[in-house]
Amino acid sequence: MSIQVEDYFARETFQKMKAFADKQETPFVVIDTAMISQAYDDLRAGFEFAKVYYAVKANPAVEIIDLLKDKGSNFDIASIYELDKVMSRGVGPDQISYGNTIKKSRDIRYFYEKGVRLYATDSEADLRNIAKAAPGSKVYVRILTEGSTTADWPLSRKFGCQTDMAMDLLILARDLGLVPYGISFHVGSQQRDISVWDAAIAKVKVIFERLKEEDGIVLKLINMGGGFPANYITRTNSLETYAEEIIRFLKEDFGDELPEIILEPGRSLIANAGILVSEVVLVARKSRTAVERWGQVLRPDRNHGRSHQVPDLDREERRDGRSGHRRPYLRQRRHHVRKLQVRFAAEPGHR
Numbered sequence: 001m002s003i004q005v006e007d008y009f010a011r012e013t014f015q016k017m018k019a020f021a022d023k024q025e026t027p028f029v030v031i032d033t034a035m036i037s038q039a040y041d042d043l044r045a046g047f048e049f050a051k052v053y054y055a056v057k058a059n060p061a062v063e064i065i066d067l068l069k070d071k072g073s074n075f076d077i078a079s080i081y082e083l084d085k086v087m088s089r090g091v092g093p094d095q096i097s098y099g100n101t102i103k104k105s106r107d108i109r110y111f112y113e114k115g116v117r118l119y120a121t122d123s124e125a126d127l128r129n130i131a132k133a134a135p136g137s138k139v140y141v142r143i144l145t146e147g148s149t150t151a152d153w154p155l156s157r158k159f160g161c162q163t164d165m166a167m168d169l170l171i172l173a174r175d176l177g178l179v180p181y182g183i184s185f186h187v188g189s190q191q192r193d194i195s196v197w198d199a200a201i202a203k204v205k206v207i208f209e210r211l212k213e214e215d216g217i218v219l220k221l222i223n224m225g226g227g228f229p230a231n232y233i234t235r236t237n238s239l240e241t242y243a244e245e246i247i248r249f250l251k252e253d254f255g256d257e258l259p260e261i262i263l264e265p266g267r268s269l270i271a272n273a274g275i276l277v278s279e280v281v282l283v284a285r286k287s288r289t290a291v292e293r294w295g296q297v298l299r300p301d302r303n304h305g306r307s308h309q310v311p312d313l314d315r316e317e318r319r320d321g322r323s324g325h326r327r328p329y330l331r332q333r334r335h336h337v338r339k340l341q342v343r344f345a346a347e348p349g350h351r
Helices: 011-021 031-046 062-070 079-086 106-115 124-133 163-175 195-215 240-252 267-273
Strands: 030-031 051-055 074-078 096-100 118-121 138-143 152-153 179-184 190-191 221-223 260-263 274-277 280-284 293-295 342-345
Touching: 011 062, 011 274, 030 031, 030 267, 031 051, 031 240, 031 267, 051 240, 074 079, 079 096, 079 106, 079 280, 096 106, 096 260, 106 124, 118 124, 124 163, 138 163, 138 221, 163 179, 179 195, 195 240, 267 274
Parallel strands: 030 342, 051 074, 051 260, 074 096, 096 118, 118 138, 138 179, 179 221, 221 260
Antiparallel strands: 030 274, 152 190, 280 293
């Protein structure tokens, strides 16, 4: 399969990144913040009515946090580490959602003491912890969705609960003095089937209607999570197509008066903007009669002292069984390369 650079980067962008990379010691990652900025603008243009909460776990680099903060983004946080980092960059607690459904009581209290008032949950035990550690806060319940066979990295069964339990939790939230605020879902990372959003939104509509009619609870929020794809070897529809179809699904179920909508992009903002730069150290045979050659490359790794050798890239590629696309399978890690060396080709004004 022939790969054209122009399918992934504008030629001038690639030349700028390559010129920077040529002067650095490998291995490292170079990230073009201008591409992240453009991806954010494209998402906002596609979903003008939505609030964007950047999923910090995708890349917590301060250069990216500063860039998105200056563009008005909010932040989806999964840990105290991420919370401290974004708040140290001037992000306010009203711009933060604690999106992790598995969390310690003391961590909930820490977020609460920092001023955070929006929490995700998907279980009774977690909800009761929120009620004790973050009284009066807004909660949204994550539901299970379909789509595990069409996403490269399925998340639809890892987090969330069934529809009936979601309703029970929101009723319990009210009884515990919390604010039952909304529903969230995640259709899976790198989701290629746009129709799975339709099924998820339909589930949310049922929950909204039943809670209003049967329990007098009026929900205000739909958190649609992430799932928007990056540009890998196997192509996907454009973001514009995703936006058009998802907005149509929303309006079919909720009409023109939509509830508050949250998006939590991670991969779709970050993945296209980076290049991993490494080098082939040597090519070797492991016996006199060996047909295969083994390529050894440098790769950033936090766990030093571990190395893996695999057949030469010219002779073998690894097929990712879930993703349906081919990726180079070169894995030699240099001894003592512990941390990812991130170099930024910064957009003017965002250094």
